[in-house]
Amino acid sequence: MKRIVWPSVFLMLLVLSALPVWSQTVGAKRYWVYFTGKTNSGYSLDRPQEFLSEKAIARRERQGIPITEDDLPVSQSQVDALIQAGAKVIHRSRWFNAVSVEVQNPVVLQKISSFSFVQATSAVHTYKCENDERLGDLSEVSSLKTHEAAASQAVYDYGLAYHQTYMLGGDYMHAKGFHGEGMLIAVIDAGFWEVGTRVAFDSLRMNGHLMGTRDFVDGGTSVYEDHTHGMQVLSVMAGNLPGALVGTAPEANYWLLRAEDSGSEKVMEEDNWVVAAEFADSVGADIIHSSIGYTTFDDATEDHSYADLDGKTTVVTKGAEKASSKGILVVNSAGNKGSSPWKYVAVPADGADVLAVGAVDQFKIWAYFSSKGPTYDGRIKPNVVAQGLSTIIASVAPDASPSPRIQTGSGTSFSAPLVSGLAACLWQAHPNATNKQLIRAIEQSGDQYFAPDTLKGYGIPNFAVASMILDGMTRDNFDNDQLIQAYPNPFGDELHFYFYSAVNQTVLIELFNAMGQRLFNDEKRFVSNTYNMVEVEGFPPLPQGVYMLSVSTPIRTFTLPVFSKGIK
Numbered sequence: 144m145k146r147i148v149w150p151s152v153f154l155m156l157l158v159l160s161a162l163p164v165w166s167q168t169v170g171a172k173r174y175w176v177y178f179t180g181k182t183n184s185g186y187s188l189d190r191p192q193e194f195l196s197e198k199a200i201a202r203r204e205r206q207g208i209p210i211t212e213d214d215l216p217v218s219q220s221q222v223d224a225l226i227q228a229g230a231k232v233i234h235r236s237r238w239f240n241a242v243s244v245e246v247q248n249p250v251v252l253q254k255i256s257s258f259s260f261v262q263a264t265s266a267v268h269t270y271k272c273e274n275d276e277r278l279g280d281l282s283e284v285s286s287l288k289t290h291e292a293a294a295s296q297a298v299y300d301y302g303l304a305y306h307q308t309y310m311l312g313g314d315y316m317h318a319k320g321f322h323g324e325g326m327l328i329a330v331i332d333a334g335f336w337e338v339g340t341r342v343a344f345d346s347l348r349m350n351g352h353l354m355g356t357r358d359f360v361d362g363g364t365s366v367y368e369d370h371t372h373g374m375q376v377l378s379v380m381a382g383n384l385p386g387a388l389v390g391t392a393p394e395a396n397y398w399l400l401r402a403e404d405s406g407s408e409k410v411m412e413e414d415n416w417v418v419a420a421e422f423a424d425s426v427g428a429d430i431i432h433s434s435i436g437y438t439t440f441d442d443a444t445e446d447h448s449y450a451d452l453d454g455k456t457t458v459v460t461k462g463a464e465k466a467s468s469k470g471i472l473v474v475n476s477a478g479n480k481g482s483s484p485w486k487y488v489a490v491p492a493d494g495a496d497v498l499a500v501g502a503v504d505q506f507k508i509w510a511y512f513s514s515k516g517p518t519y520d521g522r523i524k525p526n527v528v529a530q531g532l533s534t535i536i537a538s539v540a541p542d543a544s545p546s547p548r549i550q551t552g553s554g555t556s557f558s559a560p561l562v563s564g565l566a567a568c569l570w571q572a573h574p575n576a577t578n579k580q581l582i583r584a585i586e587q588s589g590d591q592y593f594a595p596d597t598l599k600g601y602g603i604p605n606f607a608v609a610s611m612i613l614d615g616m617t618r619d620n621f622d623n624d625q626l627i628q629a630y631p632n633p634f635g636d637e638l639h640f641y642f643y644s645a646v647n648q649t650v651l652i653e654l655f656n657a658m659g660q661r662l663f664n665d666e667k668r669f670v671s672n673t674y675n676m677v678e679v680e681g682f683p684p685l686p687q688g689v690y691m692l693s694v695s696t697p698i699r700t701f702t703l704p705v706f707s708k709g710i711k
Contacts, residue, residue, distance in 0.1 A: 304389060
């Protein structure tokens, strides 16, 4: 299908050189041209609504981030001068005051270099995307059926996807009423095959949660005929197939941004990623989710080295850091090179303010393929991990097919969106938090926060714990068990409670009336650093009045008064 170039695409790019180096770029056809200023741009910092959406402005105001000159669009008069010189303008960058151009004749480059407003140029390079996931069938997750009883207590009918959500405390966030409402997630990927028609995304479309699409590879807005990878990544966050798969942020809003050319050689330009990131900022995205990363170029002499993983060298990491500076939470998959000679995280996961997500299996054991840390400058990476081995994702089978509508996928591409979706729920619960406060709370909630390593970072986060941290509790408080809340209260024929278990243990659950008579008792087994939603079931019809819920661990007993609405 023929596409046209979308003229209002945004781009940002690291300035690689302070001065033009023509001898290194003569053989190339596409270049970045960096301007010295934004003279006569036609825009003003006093009128930000002309170049930023209301939501983008509100995000900055909420986090105390000023609107600065790098938010202004590039000067149109300077762009026009390049066009008149014979260059074809491809992309524009507000943040780094640059445009990419296509030039057929080196003489045009020489002419451009003579302009007083041109600071520097550099050739656009082609990169290989680190994106090698393994797909499987549901036979890989038969052991997860043991969790179906627990899943029946949850707000959603997650099906086999319950375990990957429960592992992160996601069922707690959903039960508390946080499903991502009002949050905007920009998903940067290789394509979103059939998202416009597939049943898994019916609620996304019908409820107005799909805000739009953009193609930064070929231009235009058509992304539904491209790669299946983005569709399956999106399903982990936004999919809604009750009884089979419910994503971690099913009520969030989404922009779908294609930035990777997933042809047979899987090549793309890192620049496309930052194009999409700047666009995501302009439309007001709260979160950028990216399950793509980069380690090598088409030209092996330009491959990234371990020394590049310092959080400030590569183009795409610079872009991710700039996005973070605008108040966006950037979540990126760590990469799948853990068992390869490279072994380290891919960029932009090395960014200091990028939440890099590695992978574990259903038993919380590090997945062999998950890329490792630390960064070259010694920082912990990945930051956290989630289930990325046999993750439940949407199937590529046709909707009319008798085949299951879900399948498994293995890779950090599928662990990362679990975290992105729940980060949206967490931010919804704490709208005044900054993106960096969110990252800190998610790290502190990890099950190995006090002993991070190069495989799992701070470990498996618990978003119930992260929410409590943002409420003001310190991480040290979670060295002890806690009985948090019972609901509904007053209760009728159903009663639930939340219990944080600091260690692996069996607890005794009891319900007493005002005279001390025991009306119910049961035992539950909890694992360490988990926030558990427990259903008290099987008690007789109770008259109106005050009752006492008791939860006893091997070392102490918690009690909580609860109120019955009475027999109807």
